[in-house]
Amino acid sequence: MKKGKFITIDGVEGAGKSTQIAFICDYLHRKGIDVVKTREPGGTDLGEKIRSLLLGLDNEGMHSDTELLLMFSARNELIQNKIKPALAEGKWVVSDRFTDASFAYQGGGRLLNLDRISELESWVQGKFQADLTLLLDVGVDIGMTRIESRKSKDRIEKEEREFFERVRSVFIDRSKLYPERIKLIDASQSIEQVQQQIQLFIEAL
Ligand code: Z5A
Numbered sequence: 202m203k204k205g206k207f208i209t210i211d212g213v214e215g216a217g218k219s220t221q222i223a224f225i226c227d228y229l230h231r232k233g234i235d236v237v238k239t240r241e242p243g244g245t246d247l248g249e250k251i252r253s254l255l256l257g258l259d260n261e262g263m264h265s266d267t268e269l270l271l272m273f274s275a276r277n278e279l280i281q282n283k284i285k286p287a288l289a290e291g292k293w294v295v296s297d298r299f300t301d302a303s304f305a306y307q308g309g310g311r312l313l314n315l316d317r318i319s320e321l322e323s324w325v326q327g328k329f330q331a332d333l334t335l336l337l338d339v340g341v342d343i344g345m346t347r348i349e350s351r352k353s354k355d356r357i358e359k360e361e362r363e364f365f366e367r368v369r370s371v372f373i374d375r376s377k378l379y380p381e382r383i384k385l386i387d388a389s390q391s392i393e394q395v396q397q398q399i400q401l402f403i404e405a406l
Contacts, residue, residue, distance in 0.1 A: 205235075205288040206406055207330075209299035212337035213369050214358060215344030216388045217395060218297050221337065224396050225295055228403065237287040240297035241275065245282050248275040256355035263356075265311040272303050273321045280329065299331055301375055301383065306357065309371030310364045333406050335399055336376050337388035341365045 208225065210218045222238060229236045243252040251271050254260055276299075284294050300322055308315045341362060376383040386398050 204291040206293045206332045209296045209331040210335045213344045215347035216337035216339045235292040237294045244279045248278045251275040269307040305368045305371040309367040334383040336385045339388040
């Protein structure tokens, strides 16, 4: 039986997820809440190996369906072996990305059928969902500019600008479909302004 709370954070590259997750975990710690931080794809020993397969440049020819299935394989490991046990112990879990990213990247970016992704979501998650999803929304150009100083790009980061425009568009669509769970935050604002909004949503939770 779930006792803790499950928060996910998502958005296009450079939206500020890592930056804000550090803030969220610190904020919850200060409130005396036991927090488990994780990420997707990855977060478990096996999941991190799957992440290497997914993002490695040596797998350039990977079929889009394979990519989607690997995302959900890593997710299943994470849910069963890390997220659900932590929630059952009353801990809060904060995940850098979750299933909305599969709809956005594989559905939007790779143009896979969204209904098929929903089928996998039901298969792997049943009715299990995040209690709160923070969608950091920023224009693709701004996001890319923020991370352009990084030395190397992974297999997905190498995609064209149009790919990321489609990703962003599906994220926004989903925030309109699930307004109770997904809170869209304008992440083109300063780090401090974004933090203020995040804090309000977490306090409400
Ligand atoms: N993926 C997928 O395809 N399907 C799925 O189902 C899942 C994932 C789960 C791994 O993601 C890849 O997997 C990702 C999607 C795919 N691929 N791509 N491309 P990841 O989350 O590990 O990597 P990422 O998306 O590339 O994250 P990122 O580039 O590290 O971005 P970020 O965490 O959102 O940004 P950040 O590191 O916090 O900030 C970037 C810089 O901007 C940094 O210098 C900050 O100081 C600065 N920053 C942050 N916020 C601000 C504001 N507000 N103003 C100014 N500057 C800021």
